[in-house]
Amino acid sequence: MAPPNTSKNDSKKQKGFTDLCNNFVEACAEMNLDNQDPVSELITQLRSSSENQQGLSDSDMVAIKVVNLLLPAVSVIATKIVSSSTDTQNVKIEKNRSGVRINSYEIDKQNQYSRREILRITGIGETEHEEVFNKFKELCNAMNVNIEKNDIVSCHRIGKEPTAGKPRSIIVRFFSRDLKYKIMSNKTVLKGKLDYKDIFINEDLTMLRLKMLNMVKKHDNVKSVFTRDGKINCFLRNGRKKIIENPDDLFEVGFDSVDYSALGLCDLE
Incomplete structure (x- = not known):
């Protein structure tokens, strides 16, 4: 087999x-x-x-x-x-x-x-061959603030050439912040004066802080807001006060989320 x-x-x-x-x-x-x-x-x-x-x-x-x-x-x-x-x-x-x-x-x-001694003023009419300081001095007189050239470091327009009907802002740097504070305090005197109704006096904020300021002004929880030395002081409707110095502080005001890209801080969510 x-x-x-x-x-x-x-x-x-x-x-x-x-x-x-x-x-x-x-x-x-x-x-x-x-x-x-x-x-x-x-x-x-x-x-x-x-x-x-x-x-x-x-x-x-x-x-x-x-x-x-x-x-x-x-x-x-x-x-x-x-x-x-x-x-x-x-x-x-x-x-x-x-x-x-x-x-x-x-x-x-x-x-x-670096901007703590600077004010930014918008709305003052611009003319050719103008003396910017004289226009600023006239504005200060309207606020009952006496100012001389030796009180400031510089006073000039800033930005590109003006467009029709839109004057450039004026930047004023002071030797003393006390004078800057006085002008900020007295600017309420301009309310009701028609010749100055389109003029605004503010601290010179960085672009980031300016954007945060505009966001805070629109928030429902915020009753009033002002800046001092670049810090955004917020008075809330519940009576509390909050100080904003960076985007993370916005949560303290009541923001549920922060659009970092809108603030120029891309990809930080």
């Missing part, structure tokens, strides 16, 4: 198991990355291939079953690794954003400090 032809069966088994492995590798390569559960997709591919494969030994089938059992565990581990990595990256990003935010606030603070 001739011995059984085992080489043919072994070849069939080897070919069947090799085909199964190749099919699984192809399934991994073609896996849909957008799939929310890619491991389940691979399990389905593996089971489908094993069911249609012929010539597998019992040990091969056991190996396939073990793989089927292990894949979900691999999925859990992979998910935890990805989640942990994502959390770590998010922490790093938040730290970087916080650093950029703090640096931006500090630069703005120093910029505003």
Whole structure:
């Protein structure tokens, strides 16, 4: 009696198991990355291939079953690794954003400090070959404030050439902030005087603080607001007072969120 032809069966088994492995590798390569559960997709591919494969030994089938059992565990581990990595990256990003935010606030603070003796006046008519100081002195006289040239460091227009009907602002830098405070206090005298109804006297704010001031003025919780040395003083309708020096302080006024991009601070949310 001739011995059984085992080489043919072994070849069939080897070919069947090799085909199964190749099919699984192809399934991994073609896996849909957008799939929310890619491991389940691979399990389905593996089971489908094993069911249609012929010539597998019992040990091969056991190996396939073990793989089927292990894949979900691999999925859990992979998910935890990805989640942990994502959390770590998010922490790093938040730290970087916080650093950029703090640096931006500090630069703005120093910029505003350099303007502490300056007033910005808008609405004073502009004429050719004008003497700007004389126009400013006339305004001060209307506020019952006496001022001489030796009281100021500089007094000049700022900005591009004026457009029709819109004069440039005047910047005045004082030697003493006391005189600046007096003018800010007495500017209420101009109310009701028609010749000065379109003239506004304010501290020279940085662009960031000017934008914050405009945002605060529109908030329902704010009853009144004024600035002193670049700090935005808010009186709330509940009787409380808040001082705004940077965008994070806006939450103290009652803002639910802050549009940092609108303040010129992009990507800091």
